[in-house]
Amino acid sequence: MSRIIDVLVVGSGLAGLVAALTAAREGRSVRMVTDGMGSLAISGGCVDLLGYAGGQRLNDPWSGMDLLPPAHPYRLLGASRVRAAVDMLLQCAADQGWPLHTAATPEGAPCNALLPTIMGTLKPSYLLPDGLDPAALARARRILVAGVHGLRDCRPALIVSQLRRYRDWADKDFVPFMLPSPLGATHRSLSALDLARLVDRPRGRDWLIQNLRKHAGQCDAVLLPPICGSRADASIWHELNQAVACPLVEMLSIPPGVGGLRLRDALLRELRRHDFELVENARIIRATTDGKRCTSLTALAAGQERRHTARAFVLATGGILGGGIELAPGSARESVFKLDIPVPSDVTLWSEPEIFGNHVFSRLGVRVDGEMRPQDDSGQAWYDNIFFAGRSVGGYDFATEKSGHGVALATGWQAGRMAAATAGKFHEPASGEQL
Amino acid sequence: MLETTVVVIGGGATGMGTLRDLCMRGVPAILLEQGGLAHGTSSRFHGLLHSGGRYAVNDNESARECIEENMIVRRIGRQCVEETEGFFALTPGDDPAYVEPWAEACRKAGIDAQELDVAEALRLEPNLSPDIRRVFRVPDSCVDGFRLALHNAMSARRHGGRVMTYHEVTAIHQRNGKVCGVTARNSISGESLEIACQCVVNAAGSWSGRIAGLAGLDVAVSPDRGTLIVFNHRFTSRVINRLHPGADGDIFVPHGSITILGTTSTPTERPDDTTPTCTEVLRLLDLGEPLFPAVRQYRILRAFAGTRPLYTPGNAAGRKASRNFHVVDHAEQGLEGMVSIFGGKLTTYRLMAERVSDNVCARLGVHAPCRTADEALIPDPDQAMLRRAARYFPVQGLQLMADRLGDDLPDVLQQVELAGRAGESDGNPLLCECEMVSLAEIERVARDPSTHSLTDIRLRTRLGMGTCQGTFCSLRTIGALVEHGVPLELSPTDNVRRFLQERWRGLRPALWGTQAREMELGRAVYAGTLNLDGAANEQDN
Ligand SMILES: Cc1cc2nc3c(=O)[nH]c(=O)nc-3n(C[C@H](O)[C@H](O)[C@H](O)COP(=O)(O)OP(=O)(O)OC[C@H]3O[C@@H](n4cnc5c(N)ncnc54)[C@H](O)[C@@H]3O)c2cc1C
Ligand SMILES: Cc1cc2nc3c(=O)[nH]c(=O)nc-3n(C[C@H](O)[C@H](O)[C@H](O)COP(=O)(O)OP(=O)(O)OC[C@H]3O[C@@H](n4cnc5c(N)ncnc54)[C@H](O)[C@@H]3O)c2cc1C
Numbered sequence: 001m002s003r004i005i006d007v008l009v010v011g012s013g014l015a016g017l018v019a020a021l022t023a024a025r026e027g028r029s030v031r032m033v034t035d036g037m038g039s040l041a042i043s044g045g046c047v048d049l050l051g052y053a054g055g056q057r058l059n060d061p062w063s064g065m066d067l068l069p070p071a072h073p074y075r076l077l078g079a080s081r082v083r084a085a086v087d088m089l090l091q092c093a094a095d096q097g098w099p100l101h102t103a104a105t106p107e108g109a110p111c112n113a114l115l116p117t118i119m120g121t122l123k124p125s126y127l128l129p130d131g132l133d134p135a136a137l138a139r140a141r142r143i144l145v146a147g148v149h150g151l152r153d154c155r156p157a158l159i160v161s162q163l164r165r166y167r168d169w170a171d172k173d174f175v176p177f178m179l180p181s182p183l184g185a186t187h188r189s190l191s192a193l194d195l196a197r198l199v200d201r202p203r204g205r206d207w208l209i210q211n212l213r214k215h216a217g218q219c220d221a222v223l224l225p226p227i228c229g230s231r232a233d234a235s236i237w238h239e240l241n242q243a244v245a246c247p248l249v250e251m252l253s254i255p256p257g258v259g260g261l262r263l264r265d266a267l268l269r270e271l272r273r274h275d276f277e278l279v280e281n282a283r284i285i286r287a288t289t290d291g292k293r294c295t296s297l298t299a300l301a302a303g304q305e306r307r308h309t310a311r312a313f314v315l316a317t318g319g320i321l322g323g324g325i326e327l328a329p330g331s332a333r334e335s336v337f338k339l340d341i342p343v344p345s346d347v348t349l350w351s352e353p354e355i356f357g358n359h360v361f362s363r364l365g366v367r368v369d370g371e372m373r374p375q376d377d378s379g380q381a382w383y384d385n386i387f388f389a390g391r392s393v394g395g396y397d398f399a400t401e402k403s404g405h406g407v408a409l410a411t412g413w414q415a416g417r418m419a420a421a422t423a424g425k426f427h428e429p430a431s432g433e434q435l
Numbered sequence: 436m437l438e439t440t441v442v443v444i445g446g447g448a449t450g451m452g453t454l455r456d457l458c459m460r461g462v463p464a465i466l467l468e469q470g471g472l473a474h475g476t477s478s479r480f481h482g483l484l485h486s487g488g489r490y491a492v493n494d495n496e497s498a499r500e501c502i503e504e505n506m507i508v509r510r511i512g513r514q515c516v517e518e519t520e521g522f523f524a525l526t527p528g529d530d531p532a533y534v535e536p537w538a539e540a541c542r543k544a545g546i547d548a549q550e551l552d553v554a555e556a557l558r559l560e561p562n563l564s565p566d567i568r569r570v571f572r573v574p575d576s577c578v579d580g581f582r583l584a585l586h587n588a589m590s591a592r593r594h595g596g597r598v599m600t601y602h603e604v605t606a607i608h609q610r611n612g613k614v615c616g617v618t619a620r621n622s623i624s625g626e627s628l629e630i631a632c633q634c635v636v637n638a639a640g641s642w643s644g645r646i647a648g649l650a651g652l653d654v655a656v657s658p659d660r661g662t663l664i665v666f667n668h669r670f671t672s673r674v675i676n677r678l679h680p681g682a683d684g685d686i687f688v689p690h691g692s693i694t695i696l697g698t699t700s701t702p703t704e705r706p707d708d709t710t711p712t713c714t715e716v717l718r719l720l721d722l723g724e725p726l727f728p729a730v731r732q733y734r735i736l737r738a739f740a741g742t743r744p745l746y747t748p749g750n751a752a753g754r755k756a757s758r759n760f761h762v763v764d765h766a767e768q769g770l771e772g773m774v775s776i777f778g779g780k781l782t783t784y785r786l787m788a789e790r791v792s793d794n795v796c797a798r799l800g801v802h803a804p805c806r807t808a809d810e811a812l813i814p815d816p817d818q819a820m821l822r823r824a825a826r827y828f829p830v831q832g833l834q835l836m837a838d839r840l841g842d843d844l845p846d847v848l849q850q851v852e853l854a855g856r857a858g859e860s861d862g863n864p865l866l867c868e869c870e871m872v873s874l875a876e877i878e879r880v881a882r883d884p885s886t887h888s889l890t891d892i893r894l895r896t897r898l899g900m901g902t903c904q905g906t907f908c909s910l911r912t913i914g915a916l917v918e919h920g921v922p923l924e925l926s927p928t929d930n931v932r933r934f935l936q937e938r939w940r941g942l943r944p945a946l947w948g949t950q951a952r953e954m955e956l957g958r959a960v961y962a963g964t965l966n967l968d969g970a971a972n973e974q975d976n
Contacts, residue, residue, distance in 0.1 A: 039959065043963075044964060052969060057973070117966065118914075118965075119910060119931075119967070120927075120928075121966050121969075121970040122966065122970065123964070123966035150864070152864050152866065154914070155914030155915060157914075157918040157920075158913065162926075162928060162970075162974070165974035165975050165976065166975070167975060189865070253964075254907065254910065254964060254965070255960070319955060320951050320952050320955040321956050321959065327946065327951045328947050328948070329717055329947050346713065346714075347713040347947065348714075350946055351946055353940075353943075355935050355936050356968035361954075362955070399959055399962035399968075402963065402966065404963055
């Protein structure tokens with residue numbers, strides 16, 4: 001029989017990690033149960049806060065918050081809570097030696113940065129690790145654009161041709177360049193993660209440095225795929241930059257998510273400084289409730305069931321992709337408590353003909369109040385000690401807004417706080433609260 | 436101004452088959468197709484090379500044609516056919532009294548239908564419903580309609596024929612009651628082109644009524660829409676038909692690693708009314724259940740629709756309308772030199788082409804006999820060539836690739852060998868893992884003058900048709916093409932956007948289960964990470 005913990009977090013995506021951190025920093029005991037690594041492991045290492053609202057690209061993400069619909073998680077929370085969440089993440093990341101920062105306007109105000117991708121497009125994002133900081137590119141006249149033989153997802157010629165289509169980039173000089181495969185003349189395909197793991201080791205760093213040095217000399221900056229190490233180790237980054245003697249900038253890439261894995265690494269390290277336990281490869285299959293309280297969740301791992309009893313619960317189970325939301329013809333529901341999510345019965349109405357249109361399905365999720373408690377149709381909380389966070393929450397479309405990690409962060413922070421507070425109340429039965 | 440003897444309108448199986456037939460008889464001909472190769476129904480159909488069993492009772496003549504052509508197409512189009520055989524299964528909902536007349540009709544048409552023990556049938560097809568009552572095996576097979584059209588085109592080219600894609604016929608000219616030429620519009624450059632000719636063959640499928648209209652003729656062709664569901668799983672290795680009078684949603688056809696269930700049948704005004712609906716998908720799932728009880732558990736990959744060219748003199752509609760074909764010589768209506776081919780099935784495309792060509796040749800005084808049933812569309816590649824190719828292509832995908840490429844195989848092989856020797860390449864990586872499509876193949880297809888977009892490449896290579904539905908391979912492909920200096924019509928980002936948009940059309944009506952997850956991933960990658968949506972307004976030109 002395992003001990004009763006304060007806060008049980010389900011899911012280890014960004015929302016789960018942030019919720020766990022927030023609760024742990026308030027002194028609660030936290031256990032995280034998860035059956036996968038979440039979207040973080042396949043996404044970039046930047047935190048998009050809000051890139052587009054009201055049909056406009058935002059230079060200042062905060063200025064767009066008011067343009068969002070009332071049911072948007074940012075609106076439910078209010079901008080000041082979102083700011084507090086951002087501050088907490090900045091603090092934790094810095095404590096782990098993996099600092100994040102924002103770009104700044106000429107007046108010095110924080111703003112969105114435009115990050116180059118391996119498709120040669122630019123994406124607005126807000127919190128960046130050093131490796132993604134595009135400042136050096138803005139100053140550069142001549143940019144080396146590097147790919148690697150065997151890395152099929154990154155083609156310098158494509159990147160150059162598409163970057164040139166942006167006005168600010170049209171006049172720059174680009175030098176496309178293919179690094180030889182570190183595996184020699186074999187024809188094996190490589191992913192950015194394979195390469196990043198190689199670069200974790202000195203031999204791999206040598207390979208990268210030697211090859212970049214050949215060309216970087218004549219350039220003001222080097223643009224390369226996310227291969228500069230797979231962990232949140234800033235020393236690797238600094239070593240590479242110094243040895244190549246030219247600022248390096250990584251591009252955003254498609255899965256696997258090297259950048260996301262580094263952020264995950266930093267947050268897990270920070271979590272381990274607290275009363276925190278991680279249970280992996282375990283899937284929550286059932287909830288035990290008592291009126292408006294949840295008492296335990298049952299996990300299935302390697303064919304064995306295990307009950308996890310806690311005082312408060314954070315459900316950061318992700319969306320349609322993560323497994324937190326299940327769609328069937330004509331219906332949608334949350335996957336652990338089987339909460340019904342209202343949808344039109346005609347599936348045709350779930351989406352628009354345009355792939356990047358304004359779809360019902362991409363905003364589907366659990367309806368919550370400002371404290372992240374799930375609500376029924378009449379606005380009543382289903383349960384008192386359950387909090388949802390991240391993509392499992394409805395009301396926003398992270399893909400077109402560019403708000404994925406931002407919402408995960410803000411809602412995770414709030415869910416973690418509320419869970420910590422709720423668990424705290426149960427510690428003090430003298431207060432007269434019903435357990 | 437171009438000049439030829441015959442202009443064939445329509446680049447589906449029928450038109451390509453006709454072009455090939457005419458060229459093999461020594462008649463100069465040009466084929467015009469408004470879209471890419473097999474833009475119409477020949478790439479939007481069920482893929483069943485009918486044994487004829489489905490038509491045996493109602494239309495024994497059609498059934499006989501099917502079985503004869505079925506045997507011919509297997510022989511001449513080996514690369515396009517997967518010889519699977521088929522079952523006709525009687526479910527508890529079907530009338531047992533239909534079985535004997537059906538078996539008798541099959542015998543009469545020459546279709547070898549053998550009854551099989553139900554237990555044995557279930558052993559062979561374990562996913563089939565255990566409730567089925569009787570099972571017959573028939574020589575059904577599966578056919579790739581796009582490839583059939585392509586290989587006919589390759590064969591026609593070898594015999595001097597010319598195929599012009601993206602050329603829409605906009606006018607048919609006549610002088611003194613005789614056809615004398617056509618005008619076509621190049622849909623890419625917008626330029627128009629005049630071709631002088633003595634005969635026009637209207638093989639425009641569901642559009643053939645409109646083509647007849649261009650010549651001032653009024654004919655009864657009405658498009659009839661059919662929707663199909665593609666599952667990401669080969670849960671049957673045979674074609675499975677319900678043993679009853681043909682109806683909706685009663686056939687499952689396996690193709691490679693997928694299975695297709697269909698179809699529906701509803702009259703429509705527009706030949707290009709090909710967007711499937713959710714209602715149709717749900718209805719097909721209902722209808723498919725008696726044969727495969729777990730049909731709802733299989734992951735749906737996409738849905739698609741095509742339109743049948745039903746020839747409807749006398750207003751028979753839907754399933755009642757004849758599936759047979761009709762060659763109409765418009766001299767009867769006062770226009771000499773114009774022949775239309777209406778209706779029919781893909782299975783009998785060759786026969787249809789033969790009949791039209793007979794008609795045209797008679798008018799031209801050409802006496803050469805039809806040879807299309809004797810010569811293979813594509814000569815088999817020799818073993819030495821395949822051994823050479825094995826050094827550059829994954830062995831598991833080698834035969835598939837050779838079959839896809841047809842006449843282009845030697846060329847592709849030579850290119851990789853050259854690049855390999857020069858040491859300039861990064862090998863020949865697979866760009867699409869689901870369908871095992873390598874860079875060299877894609878590059879060859881992309882350089883083909885008939886290729887204009889990623890979607891054209893998809894049709895030729897099956898790129899992006901598998902599990903990932905293009906999420907990873909479309910980006911890789913466009914990157915490799917830019918790197919290798921192969922230009923396409925649209926910009927790389929627009930090309931990928933359009934490709935994803937086309938896939939989206941097939942995903943929308945079945946947006947649940949695993950398919951919805953795949954869709955959220957696709958949007959996360961292309962909008963969430965690569966900002967393809969935002970870039971549309973932010974990039975110049
Ligand atoms: C490919 C991709 C790229 C992206 N790129 C960016 C980007 O560059 N910038 C950005 O800001 N955002 C990006 N996003 C969006 C962002 O990653 C997500 O919106 C956000 O991370 C969602 O986090 P989450 O924690 O809510 O869910 P997820 O990350 O999906 O995590 C859900 C977790 O719950 C677990 N789980 C689910 N059900 C159960 C259960 N029953 N029992 C146990 N565990 C369970 C899963 O295993 C997983 O660990 C991207 C998303 C994707 C998919
Ligand atoms: C849902 C469905 C399932 C089917 N399943 C089967 C099956 O399993 N087995 C079977 O044997 N048959 C099947 N059929 C029937 C078969 O697909 C068609 O009969 C066959 O593909 C028709 O070929 P086609 O060449 O005549 O027409 P199409 O392939 O439609 O070719 C006509 C071409 O003409 C072109 N065109 C039109 N207008 C112009 C113009 N103005 N200028 C230039 N070009 C023009 C079009 O773009 C088109 O490509 C099915 C049909 C449907 C709808």
